[in-house]
Amino acid sequence: MPETPFYIHNIKLTNFKNFGFISLDFSENLNFITGNNGIGKTSLLDAVYYTCFTKSYLTSSDLLVPNFKDDFFRIESNIVLNTENQSIEIKYLKQEKKEVLVNKVRIDKQAEFIGKYPCVIIIPDDNQLILGGSEVRRKFIDSTLSQLSREYFTNLVIYNKILAQRNALLKSFYENRSFNKDLLDIYTQKLLECGKIIFNYRKQYLQKFVPIFQTIYQQIFKGNESISITYESELLLTDFETVMSKNEQQDRTAQRTTEGIHTDDLVFELNNFPIRKIGSQGQQKTFLLSLKLAQYELLKLEKQVPPLLLLDDIFDKLDVERISSILRLINTDRFSQVFITHTDEKAIQALIRENEIQNYKIINLGPLQK
Numbered sequence: 001m002p003e004t005p006f007y008i009h010n011i012k013l014t015n016f017k018n019f020g021f022i023s024l025d026f027s028e029n030l031n032f033i034t035g036n037n038g039i040g041k042t043s044l045l046d047a048v049y050y051t052c053f054t055k056s057y058l059t060s061s062d063l064l065v066p067n068f069k070d071d072f073f074r075i076e077s078n079i080v081l082n083t084e085n086q087s088i089e090i091k092y093l094k095q096e097k098k099e100v101l102v103n104k105v106r107i108d109k110q111a112e113f114i115g116k117y118p119c120v121i122i123i124p125d126d127n128q129l130i131l132g133g134s135e136v137r138r139k140f141i142d143s144t145l146s147q148l149s150r151e152y153f154t155n156l157v158i159y160n161k162i163l164a165q166r167n168a169l170l171k172s173f174y175e176n177r178s179f180n181k182d183l184l185d186i187y188t189q190k191l192l193e194c195g196k197i198i199f200n201y202r203k204q205y206l207q208k209f210v211p212i213f214q215t216i217y218q219q220i221f222k223g224n225e226s227i228s229i230t231y232e233s234e235l236l237l238t239d240f241e242t243v244m245s246k247n248e249q250q251d252r253t254a255q256r257t258t259e260g261i262h263t264d265d266l267v268f269e270l271n272n273f274p275i276r277k278i279g280s281q282g283q284q285k286t287f288l289l290s291l292k293l294a295q296y297e298l299l300k301l302e303k304q305v306p307p308l309l310l311l312d313d314i315f316d317k318l319d320v321e322r323i324s325s326i327l328r329l330i331n332t333d334r335f336s337q338v339f340i341t342h343t344d345e346k347a348i349q350a351l352i353r354e355n356e357i358q359n360y361k362i363i364n365l366g367p368l369q370k
């Protein structure tokens with residue numbers, strides 16, 4: 001077992017998505033969540049994710065989270081962290097501020113909460129990390145670094161706010177055919193301050209991340225293809241001040257800040273070609289799993305707390321060998337509490353037998369809760 005235990009032993013959901021009310025006890029190791037399509041397996045993982053981040057992984061707006069028949073939801077999780085029992089309660093009522101209570105004490109700032117309860121989630125839609133636009137990959141880096149450093153998280157929040165304000169200013173200059181350089185410079189200066197901090201974190205983080213990722217891809221998945229991740233940032237070539245002054249005219253015409261850490265990207269290659277274009281579905285999925293497991297390893301290493309691992313429908317498109325590799329891997333003490341969803345309970349039981357899995361619980365969500 002890892003030195004610092006961290007797990008959820010019970011969760012109670014009220015009006016969370018399709019659940020009316022449900023109370024579930026979990027194993028501190030492996031949890032298999034089974035049941036038919038639409039029963040709420042993904043929603044349950046999202047509720048666990050919500051506990052760790054006070055927001056949904058699937059729905060960007062809280063408005064879609066309460067059961068359609070109601071206007072509030074509540075999540076109550078009883079967790080163990082460092083041998084200490086803690087309760088996390090999240091209450092939401094439409095049109096009101098969300099309430100987060102840890103051991104009945106209200107937490108007012110998200111920054112106080114984020115990173116305390118590390119968690120890594122993998123859902124089918126995450127293939128957007130490979131197939132989608134650069135903002136998905138930035139979000140992936142941001143989600144780890146925000147869990148690792150409050151300085152990163154706060155600077156990112158400020159950067160995004162200033163960026164939106166600077167863009168609005170550029171737009172108003174354009175529309176009013178006016179220009180006030182001193183005013184623009186105030187925003188540029190603030191962007192530079194936060195941007196440099198963010199860039200340095202990202203650069204250092206990727207230096208650690210890439211070798212871990214390579215090892216996982218090659219050792220665990222026995223992938224013998226050559227794979228690479230390259231960090232792409234304007235700031236690797238030129239310092240941020242130069243980028244901003246060079247772009248001033250261009251920004252005014254485009255009515256937005258055209259370059260900065262908000263245009264950073266990661267380039268994923270397989271045998272020197274973009275994996276998005278040439279990778280098979282299984283190879284892409286293996287790449288994705290390796291990305292997320294490397295995220296897991298680094299979080300665990302840096303925080304000295306094993307993150308929760310939430311795996312939604314990950315077996316789809318993977319061959320039997322890769323499925324077994326994953327199951328054997330998560331059955332080792334490298335991982336702590338893991339949640340795996342799958343429609344077919346019988347298939348899960350067979351996999352458990354074949355891979356000699358111990359310390360697990362199967363939770364069949366059964367018929368839909370009304």
Ligand SMILES: Nc1ncnc2c1ncn2[C@@H]1O[C@H](COP(=O)(O)OP(=O)(O)OP(=O)(O)O)[C@@H](O)[C@H]1O
Binds near residue numbers: 064
């Ligand atoms: N706010 C909400 N209120 C009520 N129902 C909702 C809400 N949001 C989503 N649902 C519904 O909840 C159900 C459960 O969805 P979920 O994605 O958790 O199912 P699942 O068990 O993961 O299914 P699958 O096996 O197809 O992945 C779906 O019918 C979905 O439409």
Ligand SMILES: [Mg+2]
Binds near residue numbers: 041042043312313
């Ligand atoms: Mg699902």
